[in-house]
Amino acid sequence: MNATFFDGKVSRAHPAQYVRTANAIQIAYTDADAVEHQIEWPLTEARLATWNPAEKTRLQFGPFPHQYLDVETADYNTHFVGDGQLPQPARTGLYEFVLSRGFRGVVIVGVVAVAFLWILYAFGVPVASEQIARQIPAEQEKQLGDMLYRQLETTGQLDADSVQSGRLNQFWRATGIKTRFPIQITVVDNKEVNAFAVPGGRVVVFTGLLKKFKRPEQLVALLAHEAAHVQNRHSLQQLIRSLAAYVIVSVMVGDVSGLTAVLVDNADNLISLSYSRQHEAEADAFAVTQLAGHGIDPMGAVWLMEALPTEGDVIPTLLRSHPHNAERVAATRALAKKSRIRGQPNAALLTLWNQIKRN
């Protein structure tokens, strides 16, 4: 008897012939490459499909994606009904549901799929980036950071001021603040109000930002804040996040080795890397604790934020990468107040500070 066969792999229909035997349906069909196939469905495993688009009777077999056989309803009535009629599937599958709803079904599934992907992206990417960052050994993070830094250097984006860099490194050491990665500071001659942390230990400060500072506590707070981004591997995680699409693919194919090349190609991301609120809060808390712990007024972290305008014609890059608002300032102020420390920078810090400002 004539029928139409769907193999469950492609949507194309194959012309077919079938015979119903005592306990099976034998099907012969020709595929798109003109190859002939003979298959057999045990009768006990064949079902009557609930969705029936061709106004024929549709038989289905196997797990999703099912095979289908569209037969003439008259043939089905003659050969199946009254003689072991096939059971109907218990439940309509998603595939049948979508198709049975026509265009609306496709739209519904599309909306659900987009919502699902969005949720995966919004919640999955931060988790995935943290997981990936954790898999990268500290030594490799340092190498990656050096590569990124050199990439920025060779593209002429880092015009280092070696004298000021030397002073800032001395200044940082004089604070006594210790981090897991040794921090290496570079001062870059650039009017932009910016500073950024490179994975593995480098911190870059633009002269445009240094000019905004009125007190040494602000500089200590900035360096401690950036050091926290390095120490907590925020920069690495954020870089990975900013390349989420690559990350998703590399996780899916189980290969994170290609990631390094992609990161280096996108070294520019470092300069305006935008941190999450959680990372900012962690870095602020680190700065307050470290300042207080080393006898420096932790209000420096608040003064640092106050030195940067949040409104006006030019929003500093530093604010775009380390966004702060009234809430963040208030939270930092509360932390600083709680520490009850009102220290003074030590003599060495003050001397270096004066040299840095005199520049």
Ligand SMILES: [Zn+2]
């Ligand atoms: Zn920050």
